[in-house]
Amino acid sequence: MANRPGGEFASRPLQFMFIADCSGSMQGKKIESVNIAIRESIPEMQRVGDENPNAQVLVRAVRFSSGAQWHVAQPTDVKQFRWADLAAGGVTDLGEAFGLVADALKVENMPQRGLPPVLVLLSDGQPTDNWEGGLKSLMAQPWGQRAVRIAIGIGDDFEPSVLQKFIGNPEVQPLVATNAPTLVQYIRWASTVPLKAASSPASRTSAGGSGQGNVPIPIAPPPVTSGIGPGDVF
Amino acid sequence: MTNTSTQAWRQFGASVRGSQHERSGLPNQDSWGAQPLSGDGEGLVIAVADGHGSPKACRSAEGSRLAVQAACQILNEFVAEHRSAEIPVVKAEAERRLASRLVLQWRALVTRDHATNPINDEELSRVQTAAGESARRTLTEVDGFYHAYGSTVLAAVVTPRFVLYFQLGDGDILVVPRPGEETLRPIPPDEHLIANETTSLCLEPEKAIGACQVRFHFIQGEFPSLILLSSDGYSNSFTTATGFERVATDLLAALQSEGQEWVERQLPDWLAAASSAGSGDDVTLAVLWRGPAAATPRS
Numbered sequence: 001m002a003n004r005p006g007g008e009f010a011s012r013p014l015q016f017m018f019i020a021d022c023s024g025s026m027q028g029k030k031i032e033s034v035n036i037a038i039r040e041s042i043p044e045m046q047r048v049g050d051e052n053p054n055a056q057v058l059v060r061a062v063r064f065s066s067g068a069q070w071h072v073a074q075p076t077d078v079k080q081f082r083w084a085d086l087a088a089g090g091v092t093d094l095g096e097a098f099g100l101v102a103d104a105l106k107v108e109n110m111p112q113r114g115l116p117p118v119l120v121l122l123s124d125g126q127p128t129d130n131w132e133g134g135l136k137s138l139m140a141q142p143w144g145q146r147a148v149r150i151a152i153g154i155g156d157d158f159e160p161s162v163l164q165k166f167i168g169n170p171e172v173q174p175l176v177a178t179n180a181p182t183l184v185q186y187i188r189w190a191s192t193v194p195l196k197a198a199s200s201p202a203s204r205t206s207a208g209g210s211g212q213g214n215v216p217i218p219i220a221p222p223p224v225t226s227g228i229g230p231g232d233v234f
Numbered sequence: 235m236t237n238t239s240t241q242a243w244r245q246f247g248a249s250v251r252g253s254q255h256e257r258s259g260l261p262n263q264d265s266w267g268a269q270p271l272s273g274d275g276e277g278l279v280i281a282v283a284d285g286h287g288s289p290k291a292c293r294s295a296e297g298s299r300l301a302v303q304a305a306c307q308i309l310n311e312f313v314a315e316h317r318s319a320e321i322p323v324v325k326a327e328a329e330r331r332l333a334s335r336l337v338l339q340w341r342a343l344v345t346r347d348h349a350t351n352p353i354n355d356e357e358l359s360r361v362q363t364a365a366g367e368s369a370r371r372t373l374t375e376v377d378g379f380y381h382a383y384g385s386t387v388l389a390a391v392v393t394p395r396f397v398l399y400f401q402l403g404d405g406d407i408l409v410v411p412r413p414g415e416e417t418l419r420p421i422p423p424d425e426h427l428i429a430n431e432t433t434s435l436c437l438e439p440e441k442a443i444g445a446c447q448v449r450f451h452f453i454q455g456e457f458p459s460l461i462l463l464s465s466d467g468y469s470n471s472f473t474t475a476t477g478f479e480r481v482a483t484d485l486l487a488a489l490q491s492e493g494q495e496w497v498e499r500q501l502p503d504w505l506a507a508a509s510s511a512g513s514g515d516d517v518t519l520a521v522l523w524r525g526p527a528a529a530t531p532r533s
Contacts, residue, residue, distance in 0.1 A: 004504040005484030007477020009511035012470060054254055054514025107425075113470045113513075116429040146429035171368055201254055201467065201515035202287040203404065205384060205434045206426075215430075216289055216365035 011056040014115040014198055015075060016045075016191075017104070018061040019097050021123035021154070026088035030124055030154055030234055033180040035085045037187035042081055044192045048199070049078045055115055055199035060104070064097035065090030094127035094162070095134030102134070105143040116198045116215050117147040120190045121166055124154035124234070135166060148198050148215045150190045152177055155234035172217065180232040181224040189220050242527040243278045243392050243457075244494055247520030248501040252467055254514030255287070263287040263385075264465045264518035265298040269306045271393065273314055280520045281305035281389040284405055284465040286434065287516070289364030290372065290381055292357050296347060297383030301435055304340040305389040305400065308332070313393055321395065325450040328398055333446035336387070336400065340435045344383045353379055384436035388463045392522055397451040397458065402442065404432040404466040408482040409458045413490065417479040420449040432466075460486045460523040468505065468519060471512020489523055 020034060049057045058075035062068055063086055071086060103109070105117060138144040151163035151174040163174035175190070177183035197215050204215070251262035263285030271277035283301035285294025312332060316324045353373055362370040372378050386403025399407050399420045404427050409418045427433070433445035451458075462482045472478035488497050505517040 004500070004507060005488065006472060006481035006508075008473045009471050009508055010473040011511075012513055051257075052254070052514075054509075054512065110428075112425075112428060112475075114429065142426070142428060146431060171366065200288075201252060201430065201470070201513055202289075202291075203284065203384075203386070203430050203432045203434075203466075204286060204288050204290075205381070205437060206431050216369060218364075219366075 011054045012113055012115050013075075013111050014055045014057050014195070015104075015110070015117040016057055016059045016078070016195060017101060017117065017119050019101060019119060019121045020061060020063050020071070020086055021092060021094070021125065022063045022065040022086050022088045022090070023092040023125055024065070024089050025125050025157065026154070029180055029231065030183070031086055031088040033183045034122060034187065035083065037184040038191070039083045040184065041188045041191035042078070042083060044188060045078050045081070045195060048192050048196050052196060052199035054201065057195065057199075062097045062100050064093050067093050068096035068100050070100065091128040092123070092125050093129040094123065095129040095131040098131065098134030098138045102138040102141050102144060105138070105141045105147070107142060110143050114143070117143055118194050118198050119147050119149045120187075120194075121149070121151040121163065122154060122187070123151070123158050123163065125157050126159045127162060131162060139168070148194045148217060150194055150217075151175070152183070152186050152190060154183060175220050177223065178234055179224065179228050180234070181228060185224055186220065193218055193220070240527050241524040243276060243522055244525035245278050245280055245520070245522050246494055246498050246501070247280070247282075247518070248498070248505055249516065249518035250502055250505040250509060252514050252516040253506075253510045255516060260287065261295050262516045263295045263298055264467070264516040265295075265302045266463075266518050266520045267302040267306055268520065269310055271313055271391070272310055273317065277313065277391065277393040278522055279306050279309045279389065279391040280463060280522055281387060282405060282463040282465055282518050282520050283388070284386045284403065284467070284516070284518070286384040286432070289361055290369040291384040291436075292353070292361055293382040294384050297344065297385040297435070300343040300347065300383065301340055301385040301387040304336055304343055305387050308336045308339050309389055309391040309398065309400070313391060321452050324396065325452070328450050329448050332398075332400060332448050333402075333443045337402070337435060337439055337442045337446065340387070341380065341439065344380055347383075348379045353382055357382075380436040384434045386432055386465075387435060390461050390463060390522060392457065392461070394453070396453055397461070399449040399451070400446065402446045403427070403434055406464050406466070406469050406478070408462040408479060410460040410482045410486050411458050412456065413459055413486060417482040420451065421447045457524055460489075460521065463520045465516060465518040467513045467515030467517040468508055470515060471508040471517070485521065486523065489525065494525060
């Protein structure tokens, strides 16, 4: 091909973040299922990346219990992404987790040509800090408003209204996993289907900064109800 | 080459289906067009439009085609109506009225298209499957069908006395004032348009009109050497804004050294390479430049 005009080409960055509850109540089967599910989802995420080569999927993870920290701090190309197990213990400082994500999504930290970020929140309980303040700071970021936000409630003790406020779209409900196979299924779904939707180059008219997000996401499958062993129920 | 009376406005362009659309079976949703100005006097109008391509915008390929048609028609009419007007009057009228005229003309064209071919149940069912019940509901509300045709629009018109730039939504307008000079942007990028969000012709008229940007450049001496309009599939393919802006100066250099015919032959491959290695989106580019006066501009 004759020398073409302009500089270098590159696929468009897509930030994918797990926001994982590691409080004490997640100990045992719950955190074990989260670790298994995320590890098992990686090949599927890589497959989605291969099928959508114009999106460069960059994965990060936040863990929160007493405080919040980056579990995977650097945006990591999904082709090189490896999962180190989370451990559980402590309280549920969801607000601090939102604050970390808000910082990461500040305009100055995001590429202008980026695709909508995908945020997947996993939680089993009630927040123990100022989660509303943290969510407000996240939704004050233009990239936070436009992110695809998915929430998975684990067990019976999580607060649905918190997860619903995070999602910010009344037409999208939190996914509820009351057993290990369902949690694995939902994490696998959340790691791939919204990722594929956000990878599309299609434009959408502004949602007016409402925070409702603008990427149409297919409906998740129903919970797993067969083949559930007694030890699988949370 | 200097900007002299032995030169004339020349135009060309190309549009390629995005590599992502090739994989998914969607058509090219971009359009572009050019028209000579009617009446006496040299001049051209060009336009580029980018149909949204989202599941809800199920007719946005047609929407972008109608956007180009509306832009060329309205700008042509505007120039003809103000051929003898004083420059300050032309500028004021452009800034005051062009946006509403163009938006309303697009809506009129879409209304006519939809009247002869209403959105059918099959289309609505596909929208619902891909984008959910609320998207389907939007299209069935009063005046909701405009969203099916959603598109951006960029346009430029060059006349002996002035150049006008028009933009609604994402995409880019680049200008090279003179050979060897840096690329300028008469309309700066809207920093609110991120994460594939855009303003659009399909918004409620007041919002669409309010989102339009018009820039007027009074010609005193020299015309710009090159004006380039492109859909965002092109700029989103480059690693940096500077790398994208270099397209305008590189293209002008190629036009001057190799000629327009050579550039036109390469252009589809260049745009396809951008989509494939970059955004995956449809890529469309239209150019006005000061070239040799011997060739007759094509419409």
